[in-house]
Amino acid sequence: MKFMKLAAAAAGTAAILAGSAAYAQTTTLRIQTHYAPETVSGKLAQQYVDDIVAMSNGEIQVEMFYSSSVVKSVETFDAAATGILDCDMTGSGYAVGKNSAFQFVADIMGGYDTPYQQLSWLYFGGGFEAAEPLYNQFGMELIGWWVYGQESFASSKPIEKVEDFKNWKFRSPPGMETKIFEKLGASPIVMDFTEIFTALETGIIDGADASGLANNVGLGLYDIVKFANFPGFHSMPSDHLACNKAVFDAMPEHHKKIMKVTMEALALRTALTFEKKNAEAAAQLRAEGVTLSQWAPEELQKFRDVAQSVWPEFADTPEAKALVESHLSYLSQLGLVSK
Numbered sequence: 001m002k003f004m005k006l007a008a009a010a011a012g013t014a015a016i017l018a019g020s021a022a023y024a025q026t027t028t029l030r031i032q033t034h035y036a037p038e039t040v041s042g043k044l045a046q047q048y049v050d051d052i053v054a055m056s057n058g059e060i061q062v063e064m065f066y067s068s069s070v071v072k073s074v075e076t077f078d079a080a081a082t083g084i085l086d087c088d089m090t091g092s093g094y095a096v097g098k099n100s101a102f103q104f105v106a107d108i109m110g111g112y113d114t115p116y117q118q119l120s121w122l123y124f125g126g127g128f129e130a131a132e133p134l135y136n137q138f139g140m141e142l143i144g145w146w147v148y149g150q151e152s153f154a155s156s157k158p159i160e161k162v163e164d165f166k167n168w169k170f171r172s173p174p175g176m177e178t179k180i181f182e183k184l185g186a187s188p189i190v191m192d193f194t195e196i197f198t199a200l201e202t203g204i205i206d207g208a209d210a211s212g213l214a215n216n217v218g219l220g221l222y223d224i225v226k227f228a229n230f231p232g233f234h235s236m237p238s239d240h241l242a243c244n245k246a247v248f249d250a251m252p253e254h255h256k257k258i259m260k261v262t263m264e265a266l267a268l269r270t271a272l273t274f275e276k277k278n279a280e281a282a283a284q285l286r287a288e289g290v291t292l293s294q295w296a297p298e299e300l301q302k303f304r305d306v307a308q309s310v311w312p313e314f315a316d317t318p319e320a321k322a323l324v325e326s327h328l329s330y331l332s333q334l335g336l337v338s339k
Helices: 001-021 040-055 073-082 098-104 114-125 127-137 176-183 193-201 211-217 245-249 251-285 297-314 319-332
Strands: 026-032 058-065 140-147 154-157 169-172 189-192 207-209 227-229 239-244 292-293
Touching: 026 073, 040 058, 040 140, 040 211, 040 251, 058 251, 073 140, 073 239, 098 127, 098 245, 098 319, 114 127, 114 140, 114 251, 114 319, 127 140, 127 189, 127 319, 140 251, 154 292, 169 176, 169 193, 176 297, 193 207, 211 251, 239 245, 239 251, 251 292, 297 319
Parallel strands: 026 058, 169 189, 169 207, 227 292
Antiparallel strands: 140 239, 154 207, 154 227
């Protein structure tokens, strides 16, 4: 009799465990980033993947594609929205052609000084509330941002002041940046992130707006050209993680929470990492004979004035106007603009 009771109890326990296993949901995601795995940002992206897999006890599994290996960087958003991929880990600047409002999620040039200010707008200054409907409109869910700070140029000639942009042919991402630099006398050429190295090497371009200093080193850009600016000032893009909304909505609530909270951790880790990595990269480049230029305050102000004059040109949809107003309200609180 005792044996039968033990057997029954064991069977009941096994049934409960089997039932639990049956109800355990798994999520498998295909995510693409434009970063190469050996860059600082590529390694941080892998850390994010490792974290969500570990925190979900393996219930979330990720197939990660680096260097835009499935589709071009500019096509990643659409690939996720249509189901070729599940998530886009590039940046919303590539979606500006769909709605100019994406520019003001991607990079409000000449605005914030630090990644911490920009992140505080997203999480505490009304940014998420303003951006989420924009993503949802295109069948996507904004999971979060990771902001590595101000970008630095790579150039075959010194870039020390606004005047140096005259007739400077450089790689530019799409969107507002092209308009700003055209007004400054430069010749921006929009090309995919993965084409920058070859374009510099062959002389198609004189310079490039690629990424932060440490990432540029990882890409090998200063093996080709020997001028840069540091600290950066012109661009502080918000790389995003955005997922197909239907895929995200079908995920268990704890998987959604893990992905969003872990993006906040990635955001802080990214900002802190690049504080250190950019400083190390600057020291390394100076030792290797690369010239780094720090801009004078009056030259920085010239750039900011031109950049801010272009904002209204891109605020041409209701969503874009709402985002610009949100930014201006927060930037005025920070004392960075006079609204």
